[in-house]
């Protein structure tokens with residue numbers, strides 16, 4: 478077994494090929510476009526059916542604060558125990574419980590970017606981001622010839638948690654690797670953790686149809702600060718091409734920097750292009766959002782200083798708890814938590830001083 482990719486902990490992912498793979502070696506990880514011609518599931522997911530006053534009294538009494546901060550929680554592995562960039566399954570479930578009890582509800586990246594945060598009055602948004610596309614996040618098990626979401630994977634835990642909570646929608650983004658080893662290729666391949674390579678595209682389509690978003694995290698998690706511009710763009714463009722192979726025409730809006738490292742030429746993190754040397758086909762990418770690896774709660778999109786191309790996150794793992802952030806968010810004013818006024822047409826709360 479290959480040493481496991483340690484997510485954003487500082488290590489490079491293991492690779493069989495040389496440091497800079499030749500185009501031919503990369504072609505082996507290019508996913509087959511022939512499978513990418515399915516009709517995309519309807520992306521107009523229904524928003525919350527009701528945006529009336531939240532049921533719990535604490536939320537109902539919370540003063541609207543729509544210039545406040547939004548936690549973007551960042552998960553990597555969800556396994557048996559906490560570790561570096563790893564949380565236990567029990568902890569993941571407990572953090573969902575905690576967020577729910579404190580009046581947080583998941584939103585989509587697109588809702589944040591488009592200023593369409595539609596929550597009940599008194600509720601607060603939380604943006605879930607899952608990095609690295611490991612089977613621990615989304616694993617299938619085969620039962621009687623049918624594929625089921627493993628209830629012990631993060632997605633399985635999420636769905637079980639959400640099943641009796643209509644105001645906990647399937648929202649959040651999975652920042653994907655498509656060509657990394659150790660099973661970090663669209664949630665597992667080559668039999669790693671029982672995951673078959675041919676299940677990969679189905680997983681992306683299922684996430685999309687459930688209401689989650691797909692985000693790019695490069696082809697195999699290269700440290701972008703170490704490479705020339707052309708290589709940076711190839712890593713990013715090929716990551717997106719693989720997503721497009723799974724869901725043709727999918728509009729990727731977010732990109733997570735591997736290890737939080739910016740390319741030397743920073744704008745290449747959100748816009749660039751790559752020309753396939755074999756076909757001369759040009760692939761362009763352009764992202765509205767770039768995720769840092771840390772940095773605390775994010776500014777509200779109504780805050781004039783909101784910068785979607787440098788979105789801070791709250792990484793979770795051993796010695797990386799959620800509670801301190803939630804505590805900090807309990808203060809009042811623009812640096813406290815975003816609290817919805819329940820009306821998407823108005824922005825309520827104290828404006829941050831410029």
Ligand SMILES: [Zn+2]
Pocket residue numbers: 484485608609694698735736
């Ligand atoms: Zn990562």
